[in-house]
Amino acid sequence: MSTTPYRVVIPAAGAGKRMGADRNKLMLELRNRPIIAWTLDVFEADPTCTEIVLAINPLEQEWFEQVTASYTTSVKLVAGGAERQESVLRGLEALEGEGIVLIHDGARPFISQEAIHAVVGAARIDRAAILAVPIKDTVKRVEANQISETVPREQLMAAQTPQAFDLATIRTVHEKAATKYLGTDDASLIEWDGGKVTIVTGHYENIKMTTPDDLWFGEAILLKRGK
Template identity: 35%
Template sequence: MDDADARARSDEVAVLIPAAGRGRRLGGRPKQFRALGEHPVLVQVLLSFERHPAVGHAVVAAPESRVTDVTDRLQAEGLSVLTAVVGGGADRQSSVQHALRAVPDPVNTVLVHDAARPFVAATQVQAVVQAVRTGGAASLVVPVADTLRRGDADRLGETVSRDGLYRMQTPQGFRREWLEHAHRRASAEDLAATDDVALVQHLDHDVVPVPGSRRNFKITTPDDWALAQALWPTWRDAPERFDLSSSASS
């Protein structure tokens, strides 16, 4: 293998999709398996990465009891990016761990993307990939726009400055060895986190913020589901209209 081939192999990108959650806040059928347009949400997410030239592999962590069904369904879609469907764990963190083990050896850049976040723009994916190749770790973020106050069930307290506060989005991206090390360390120390950025930061690695978009929201509640259904026809017909990373705080 010459140097050019070696560089090309080391630049391969995989995306991990933890899709084993039950979606209790939305209720009913898990959101990743609900139909959005012509396909389930999970398929729509995978199609976004299928169309992205930088992403060569996708690994889905599905509910353990549904691995065969999900594999058959995704293979029927003819997704060339699909590399494997694995059994997920009891939480998002363990599902990512399981998916990470199935990433092919040549991959050096690993993205992690929510199974219920279908409105991700191509330029946002590319920006995260480039930031990982330059700095080692990156995530889409959106600055907090609302006024924040502390409080309890009885009264509101003091205002909290929103300066320097971000809402985290996905994809989050990492050098493969950083993410693998972060998950090994988390397992050894019994450390739990709500996203992979926290695990990588635990190793004292910097994570680069990449401007996201409020349109790249995660379907979590019934209101989110209604909004996704309303927006889907516009996304399907002209996804570039959603490609507005520069308006992340709008």
């Protein structure tokens, strides 16, 4: 288990359109608690997490202040942007000094400390590392509603968060990409800039709350964990 201290940036300003909710999906509840609270609990319970930065919609600041009021880990709220990438950059700019920073989806509440420490340990050595899991399904490439290719899955993995980086490195790359490149995750910015990213195998329970069905899966995971 890694004992390397780290900080975490959590973009939390999204509207969650695919969830079909009338509010920020992180406000939706699992077992009578907001999704974001379950996510924050993991980092609050980890003594190697020294600071949490939440990039939020300023209109929701009072709500987030109430949710985070009881945490002993330092929590900083910053104004997020229109895109996730902009929110992450603002979160990174709020951090001082150097060291390892994690970037984690607020809608992934089932991450484990073991996985966190594994990706932190990899980033301490390689400067950039992410969690990912092997693709289980057969993957088809489709054109005009017809299969054009069955993609070999042996070399395919589904990216997860947290993704861990040397703070100076990822902040520099984010600043460089701000007006030039919009990535699908933070590792893709490192790739775009010519850098290398190490893969750490994650776990399948680390799902992202994206669609209404995911709420059912989330309830099942909490039930399994005795929550």
